[in-house]
Amino acid sequence: MTPTYADIADAAARIDGLVRPVTVAPAAPGPDPLWFALEFLQFTGSFKARGAQNFVRAHAAAGTLPEAGVTIASGGNAGLACAWAARDAGVPATVFLPETAPPVKIARLRGYGAEVRLIGPEYKQALAACREFAASTGALAAHAYDHPLIAAGAGTLMRELTTRIPDLDTVLVAVGGGGLFTGTAIAAQHAGVRTVAVEPAGCSSLHAALAAGRPVPVTVDSVAADALGAPDVSAMALAAAQHPNVRSVLVDDDTIRAARRLLWDEHRIAVEYGAATALAALLDTGSGAVYRPEPGERVCVVLCGANTDPSDLV
Structure with missing residues (x-):
């Protein structure tokens, strides 16, 4: 079920005080x-x-948060959030990751007290193992992106942006499985803001779904795959993307690398490749940017995550 703007408003009330309000900064003076x-x-x-707290708190309020805790399959960031929200609620978390998950994310998960299980080379193997674990233990299965509570929680970010940037025209957001995109697009549509969905060309599940008219499996091969490497996009993300106020674009890995480097060199912002993907859409690589704002267009780029090893930036 695709969340509504009312669901996002409910999520905002539910997680108020449990997450940090978003900070917005101008990219440059002038x-x-x-x-x-x-x-x-x-x-x-x-x-x-945001989504993890909304998911866990909604189940706690409904009396459906089991003593066995929660379990999730993740490339890393969703697992971190789930483990943190579960610890906050006083229940255990078991997180299934691909064997290729970045060590920095594995270490942080264990720091949150999660049980970490590394399964297979790709997310889909970790997801299958997570589902088996939930069925055998009674743990509550969360999802990295394909759940209305997760998407509604993510959408609270866009709800905040519309109050922090008056007359915002366009928001650029990176897309993996589509949880952040879904919530962003729904809240943006409510505010009359355009959404640009940016994906790596090497894991373009939303772009492929739009072309096919349904979610379809895609290959996952990108420098940003640990954050954006979903094998297919959610049906609710596809529904949100079919709105006329949404544009889907692709960027290559070299441009993603350049965007991440630019954020560090020019702004001293160290983010993961998945976060840099949104900015990559604005970079002119010689053949033009894949998204070029009109003169005076008020644009916000969501830098969504920084669970990265910054040693290669210096």
Whole structure:
């Protein structure tokens, strides 16, 4: 079921005081109306904290949060958020990750007290193991992106942006499985704001779904795959993307690398490749940017996560 704007408003009330309000900063001095949404400052280092708290708190309020705790399959960021929210609620978390998950995310998960299980080379193997675990133990299965409570929680970010940037025209957001995109697009549509969905060309599940008219499996091969490497996009993300106020674009890995480097060199912002993907849409690589704002267009780029090893930036 695709969440509504009312669901996002409910999520905002539910997680009020449990997550950090988003910080917005101008990208540079001067008349260029470009802002960064610094969501990488969120608890657990990514926007995922919003959806995880909404999911866990909604189940706690309904009396459906079991003693066996919660379990999730993740590339890392959703697992971190789920483990943090579960610890906050006083229940255990078991997180299934691909064997390729970044060590920095594995270490942080264990720091949150989660049981970490590394399964298979890709997210889909971790997801299958997570489902088996939930069925055998009674743990509550969360999802990295394909759940209305997760998407509604993520949408609270966009709800905040519309109050922090008056007359915002366009928001650029990176897309993996589509949880952040779904919530963002729904809240943006409510406010009359355009959404640009940015994906790596090497894991373009939303772009492929739009072309096919349904979610379809895609190959996952990108420098940003640990955050954006969903094998297929959610049906609710596809529904949100079919709105006329949404545009889907692709960027290559070289441009993602350049965007991440630019954020560090010019702004001293260290983010993961998935977060840099949104900015990559605005970079002119010689053949033009994949999204070029009109003169005076007020644009915000969501920098969604920073669970990265910054050693390669210096």
